[in-house]
Amino acid sequence: MKKQVLLCCLLATVMGANAQWKPVGDKIKTKWAEQINPAAVLPEYPRPAMERAEWKNLNGEWAYAIREKGGVEPAAFDGTILVPFAVESSLSGVQKTVGEKNELWYKRTFTVPASWKGKQVMLNFGAVDWKTDVFVNDILIGSHQGGFTPFSFDVTPYLVNKGEQKLVVRVWDPTEKGFQPIGKQTSRPEGIWYTAVTGIWQTVWLEPVAVNHVTAIKAIPDVDKELVDVTVSAAKCCAADYVEVAILDGGKQIATAKGVAGKALRLAVKSPKLWSPENPVLYDMKVSLFSNGKKIDEVSSYTAMRKISTKRDANGIMRMQLNNKDYFQYGPLDQGWWPDGLYTAPTDEALLYDIKKTKDWGFNMIRKHVKVEPARWYYHCDKEGILVWQDMPSGDHGNRWEPHVYNGGTDKNRSDESIANYYQEWKEIMDLCISHPSVVMWVPFNEAWGQFKTEEVIAWTKKYDPSRLVNPASGGNHRACGDVLDLHNYPGPNMFLFDAVRVNVLGEYGGIGLPLEGHLWQQGKNWGYVQFKNSDEVTAEYVKFANELKDMVKRGFSAAVYTQTTDVEGEVNGLMTYDRKVIKINEKAVREANQSVIRMLE
Incomplete structure (x- = not known):
């Protein structure tokens, strides 16, 4: 009888916890939002390329508070937040703006398993945006500055002997008001700029290790x-x-x-x-x-055994090669945003879904656009087999952009602090990706956004990882450095510049729009570079552009990137809707078109 009462109490506690959290807001959501269990959020081991047998997931419901910047830990918190979803997201259960004048506080307790006795206990964060301070049992044990990469602290010296340990995290993120990399985030989302992301947005976990x-x-x-x-x-x-x-x-x-x-x-x-x-x-x-x-x-x-390189073909055109063979790289611009989780996919199945659909459509590459993904995303790319161009998230904007000329536009005169932060975060991003065979190209700058000291940045990137190609400035400003000349043109493909020394690619084109009622982030102000009324029209335009691209492959393009994988907020130019519930093209026709382009270099 006591066992039954205890079981009922446990079930009531779990059900009560589940009932406490729910997605908030009236925006569209993916099907995976319904599959989230607050007691087991993103339960997969978060670092497949360096996995230990023992670990403890700290995802779940934490206390949160939003307070004016510069204060101390709040005496009372505002409510609960579901970690690891950003506070602005629906899946956080909060969906509130923080802003540059405030800080976001998190609090929870944890226990260390008895079997870990004698071990060092590491506290790991997948990513927190942007400046993070971590307190264990009211002691500030460390800080990290950077919104896209993992960091860890040895918390062993700060643990009390028995029972629950107190963990508090403080985050400040000025978004576009600061100099840090932000990618597509803004405090005023519209057009190609999306909702701000603040705080913990990847898995938090503990693991026991030896001192060494x-x-x-x-x-x-x-x-x-x-x-x-x-x-x-x-x-x-x-x-x-x-x-x-x-x-x-x-x-x-x-x-x-x-x-x-x-x-x-x-x-x-x-x-x-x-x-x-x-x-x-x-x-x-x-x-x-x-x-x-x-x-x-x-x-x-x-x-994995994989080589990425360049070589002149029989016509004197510099080509990209994969494993010493000419290989046309073709894929979508992938923003990696979710209507319910913003930066964070609701589940690991959802994270994998976009990659699988990209392959279903006949692509062999993804350009990860001014965002960095959790380590499991790169693992899925490795396992499924898709090439990745990794962008550096942009920030500290303010350049003049001239994409149609060589050596046009301006480099940004960034502060020493901004430059030092760029190199720190770029190095951490490269370290995150450096062992993943899927990642074949680094893209330090996009469309002149915050572009500075281009030749120096490209030389540093190439020296730090000589095993991959470096695309210095996707879409310009074009400089005579790196391995690639990358053009952008909307809506159709166009080759308006050619570089006889480097590989030529079309880093962005397309943007064929189709707004679908019931699957829109907002009413009105939805846009694509061109818009059509149904799937047949979108597919026909897509295939037309692919056929035009074939001629440009003959003349020199070695890769192309179509905009884009999904709709994102006000952008309705995805191959599928933002909620991933509708594929907007004829998949068979698009796959055939894509494969015919890729075969041009076979």
Whole structure:
């Protein structure tokens, strides 16, 4: 009888917690919003490229408060927020604006599992936008500045002996009032600019580690030499410590190497199976850390054998190559926004859905536009097989843009603080993506938005990762550096400049609009670069543009990016609606058109 009462109490508690949270607002939502369980929000391990067996998810309902900037922890909080959805989103259960004059406070408690005794406890954040201060048991333990990348703190010294631990997070985000990268965010959304995002927007979790433990893995393949260079970073290592890396194919170990942390280990992968969108072969990887001959840490990872490069073809045109073969890259501009979660997909299934649809439509590439995704998104791209161009989120705007000439427009005269922050956040973004085979191109600037010291930034980017291509300024201002000349033209494709030294690509075109009643973010003010009345008209225009593009492939284009994957807020030029409930094109016809363009370089 006591067991039944206890069970009923537990069920009532869970049901009460579930009833407390609900999406707010009257905006459209995806089907996945209905699948969210507040007690198990985004339960998947958030870092597949460096996974540990033990961990504890801290997503769920936290207390929140919005207070004037510069104050202390509130005595009372305003209510509950569902982490990790930004406070402005419907799925947060709050949907309130913070603004540059206020700070967002979070509070919750957690317990450390008894089985973790003797271990260091790491507190990990997937991403928080923008400036974050973290308190454990009323002690400020650390801060992080950056809205798109993960960071961690060792909270062990600040834990009390038993019971619940208090965790408080303070966030300040000035959005476009600051100099930091913001991408498409604004305090006044309209047109191509979207709702601001503030606070925690990726998974928060705990994991136990040894004092000496693996902190990062960098794996860079060399297809020509049949090698992978793997650099393992580790915390608090001493002279007796070493790392061991093993590569496995189907569970069978095919290569292994040992060495000290921080030094590249070279592993031979004989007769490698090459990764491509058509055959996305991944090799499992085990990374272990030993101290005095004893294994004290082990993480699971993976790698792939893939090469991205450029080479002149028989006609003297510089082409992009994948695994030493000319390869036309074709994909959509992907903003990565959600009507219910804003920056955050409601579920992992939703995160994967857009990638799968992109492949269904016959594309082989995605341009991730002025946004960075959670680590699981890049893992899905690796596993599904799709190439990724990774943009740096833009910020500190104010340049003159001249996209139709060489060396036109102006570079922004940014402050030293703004420049230092750019490099810090860009480096962290590159570190996040650097081992993912799907990521083949870095895009430091888009359409002159905050573009500064272009040649220096491109040289730094190329030096930091010489294994990938660098697209210096998608859509201009065009400078004679990097690997790519990237043109933008709307609505149809157009080649109005040509570079004989670098690869030529069409970084944006299209924007065919179709507003669909019942699937709109707002009434009125919906737009596309051109608008049509039904799916047949949109499909016909899309296929027409694809056929025009084929001639430009012959003349020199090596890639093209169609705008865009989904509608986003007031933009109705997606291949599907913002709520992902309606595909707006004839999928078979679009797939055939896309494949016919890609085959132009086979």
